[in-house]
Amino acid sequence: MQDGILTVRALTEHLRRSLEGRFPFVWVRGEVSNLSRPGSGHIYFSLKDQDAQLQCVWFRGQQRQAEQEQAFDPLTGEVFDRPRPSPLELLRNGLNMLCAGRISVYAPRGQYQLLVELVQPAGQGLLAQAFEERKRRLAQAGYFAQERKRLAPWNPQRVALITSPSGAAIHDFLELARDRGSGAQIRLFPASVQGEEAAPEIVRALNTANAQDWAQVIVLLRGGGSLEDLWAFNEESVAEAIFHSRLPVVAGIGHEVDVTLADMTADLRAATPSHAAQLLWPQRAELRQRLDESAAALRRAFAIRLEREELRLWERENALRWFSPQRHQIRLAERLARLSLALRGAARQWLTNKSRVLDGLERSRRAALTLGRLDALQARLSLLRAALDAALPHRLSNAAHSLTLAQNALRAAGVAWLETRFRRLESLEAALAANDPLAPLHRGYALVRTARGGILRSVGQTAPNREIEVRLADGRLTAVVSRVSPDAAQSGEKNI
Template sequence: MSILTVRQLTAQIKDAVESGFPYVWVRGEVTNVSRPSSGHIYFSLKDENALLQAVWFKGSQKERETFDPLTGEVFEDGPRMSLAGTLRNGQQVICAGRLTVYAPRGGYQLVVELAQDSGEGQLHLALEALKRKLAEKGYFSLERKRPIPEHPHRVAVITAPSGAAIRDFLRLSGERGTGCEIRIHPVPVQGDDAPPRIAEALDDENWRGWADVLVLIRGGGSLQDLWAFNDERVAGAVYRSRIPIVAGIGHEVDTSIADMVADLRAATPSHAAQLLWPERQWYAQLVDDLEANLLEAAERRLSQADQRLDTLGRALAWLSPERGLARLEERFGALARRLDFALEQKLERTDARLRFLEAGMSRYAESRVLDTRLEQTAALTRRLRQAQALRLEQIGGRLDTASSRLEERFARQFEGLERQLERHDLRLRGLDPEGPLERGYAYAFTADGHFVRSIRDVQPGASLTVKIRDGEADTRVTAVRATGESHDIP
């Protein structure tokens, strides 16, 4: 049997303790907190029957923690405040670290590396278990998430009726949500009664079917304060909602199960309003763009109509009966001249032939045979002239018939072109921006020169310029009423 020195025994105990407990989690009540100038924190953890010395060295302390010390989950929404700055006597905590033996005093102690409030630690464990359960059921699946309607007109807000969350949301919705109707469905957002009331409100809004989108919001707080939105009943109501849901629970660093199940997560209640509606400047730019596109389209249509009108005018001039008759007359004249020339040539040749025959047969003038030939020649000459006259009469009749048919054809084409021209004229008149003014209508412009297309474009007290047929008039809006409503819109 060997005899150990105190130092040897302490060293063996130290080896056994440190190798047997390289890393442990310990739950207990904080007592004897001491914060010397070195920055280290000395305290004890106790329960009903035991006491454990602990030290949290300055080098292990962090102002913010990037992961959950109990579950090891990395905080996706950013670092969170460490417990080092708020550790106090009587606090229930869970500490993580390694056991070591301090030889000078012959005692063992816990060298703390991480610490977590005991209550929050239990909540984190429950939260992670519920997350795993809901993930297996597909609650967080991206495929089931629906798009949020652009520029919703009816929004139901499920939240506490008072507090910063609803004030911030209403302030931004008033600035951005032009023409939107908002209904508040009041519910408690903290405490045991909150989860069933929130789930009931979500189901009720789905049953009503009034809203285009549901908004579930709450201001910031601790994990315990926000615990109602980590309840499985609330998650189930969000999951089965037929209406798209925007959730904005707590601050940017807070992410609840309701946020994860919702169709769209907002970092804060104010951010929820920003996601639903763009700034008014966007609407103004949209109106300006639409107005510019409309004017450009009208100018393009007018230009196309002018070009078409010019083309039709040229075609009408080319196809007019007068021009067609002129071409026929010119052609008829050319044919007549050619016919006259041909007849003259034929007659000249015939006369020359006759003169030749007369000269050659003059010595036989007294003979009976010559008389007979002369009579035959005279008869042939008469028949030739009669045939020529008949031919000219037939050609003239055919030309008259062709001229009449051509005149009828051109008259029909001209009537069709006139009707087409009238239709284009009516369409051009319909595109004329001044046309409605001539019929007694008026245009209204805002002070910055934009058209007034809806009562939502003006407010009581706004200055307007009204353009009428023969001038403009400046006026001020005293009241605004929608079509079919008897009361003023504030």
């Protein structure tokens, strides 16, 4: 130091000693945010309330000591029967915690911070309470129901991307999208992902993507952050827009431990923005493997189909050859040859048999027709001819007499039959004449009919001024009834 001028380091050192002397050990209550657990094992986070924020660091050595002191409450001194859950497990964004330690200054950044030695839950913060309240309300409305969620298309070709164009999430997503799948068109719908304007812009982008009806799926992205950084995705308007989206929505918001209402409402939740790309598009090697497997299956199916078709072709060729005219002609020629051969054999056999019979007959003839036998037969023939000449006139005379008798009997029977038929015919003609309804007309009677053609049998069937028809032997008369006078004996009849 020269002339009262302090260097930055010297001033920072004075402030550090002053703060550490003024606040050697202090309890601070606030809401945890910006929680970070790097590989070094140290834990970095902020404690905040409505008006201020305090940076905190919990070194790994102090964490081991805190793990050993969980059998008692360091604030009240109360001893417990068994160790309580470790603060390391309970510490997360949005919780209201009690932290104890000393105030110091971190020189490289020139900011004061709390070197945490003890951590104890103090209840959830306001944002966490609001989150739980909205979560409960939306769950009751069915926003998170699994049965309403749709499957995201596999390897989509048209994707609507809603995120900030300047964020790291879009670069991670696009980098993976370039190396996966079979190529896709990605249309960006820019929207803020943090701040007061974020929720309305996200809702507007969701509605626009649905209205264009171009994409197959909507992807909602945002990198990691604290509960308040991600609060736009916990707004009910965003959850409602996702719920009413006609297109499936994939949410890749924050890190795996970050869960928002948008994640729970979306059809598919990705742990990170990069994971969203992994869920949508398979690796190129997997696609190539599937392509190879499909090509092999296609070749096998083609070989099987070709073998089946060759078999069918062979069967049809055989059937065609069997039923072809040429084949039919060949079969007929073969059959004709067989029949000709059989016929020649049968003819030879028949000729052989006939030749044997003829030889036998010839031998019999030669043995029977000797000169003495011929003379005896000639004598017998002469006797038979003489007997026939003597008997033939008598036989013819008897036959002529029998014929004459038969003719006379037939003529008498015919006359008797005709007389019987004539008498029967005359009897039928007399009966027919007796039953002729028109015969009485020649004796002065008449047949009277009504105008409708019915036979008039009673005066009760007509009435004055009605028309009637009178049938006589030589014609018809049409008359009108002027009066009806029934007999007393027939007065009981009714008109029809």
